[in-house]
Structures are given as structure tokens and as C-alpha cells.
Amino acid sequence: MAQDVERNNILENVKTTLEEIREGDTYNYTPAKVTREPLSFDAVEFFPTYVVLDGPEDFEYYGKRVVNSFMVLIRCIHKAERGFDYSTKINNMIKDIRHALVQDVERGGYASNTEIIHVETDEGWIPDRVTCEITVRIQYLTLEVYR
DSSP states (O other): OOOHHHHHHHHHHHHHHHHTOOBTTTBSOOOSEEESSOOOGGGOOSSSEEEEEEEEEEEEEETTEEEEEEEEEEEEEEEOOTTSOHHHHHHHHHHHHHHHHHTTTTGGGTOSEEEEEEEEEOTTOSTTEEEEEEEEEEEEEEEOTTO
């Protein structure tokens, strides 16, 4: 199994990457909060908030070399406003995160690739919130010393 330090470094890199987003020519929103602590949608007080959560991991073995495919979930939460299109806010958050993540697909040298593989939207079912969850696959290489 992959070492916790590698997963932790990748998660910290994703968190830092999202914290560096600044509204302007390239981005639509400056995140008010980026955290690795799980939060329920109704507990969020600052908008937008991005929650970075670790997910499952798959392993492919090639002798002693291991390709680790680590899933990271980014939960995006923004405040719903009257007269503002839900879809626009969701699409803007997705665009911001996608653009930020592709700037360094190697996650500061901790990974070999970063890909957004799935986006799930709330379609307005959470009162007063605009939300989406972005699943990111991050691959990194390790050596299996016990093989």
C-alpha cells in the first residue's frame, strides 16, 4: 500500500493550489475557505468554500514498480442568490478548479499526472447553496519493497 506521506503531500498540494486562486482575468472567484476537514453543506459560512477530501486508491503492479491511482474529491460550495443562475456559479467553480489544477499536473513533483474524471452537481436540491463535487484522479509511482 502507498505510504501515507505521499497521499498527504498530494492533498496538501491540491489544497494549496486552490488557496492560491484569485478572482480576476483568469478566475471567477477567490475562495473564502479551503479546508481538508469534512464539512456538511449547511455548516459552511464562507463562500465559496472548497473542501479537499481523500478517496479510494487503486494499484497496478509492474514487478516492484507500482502505479498508484488516488482519487481526490473536491466539494465546492457557494451561496445561492436570488436572480443568479445556479448553472453559471457551478460552471464558474468547475472552470476555476480545472484551470488551477492543470497548471501543475505533477502536483509539485509528488505525482505523475492529474485528471478531472467526474463532476457531480446538486441541481438546486440543497437550499441556499450551489454545490458540485469534482473527482480528480492523481497518479503517482512508488516501489514495492516487499515483492
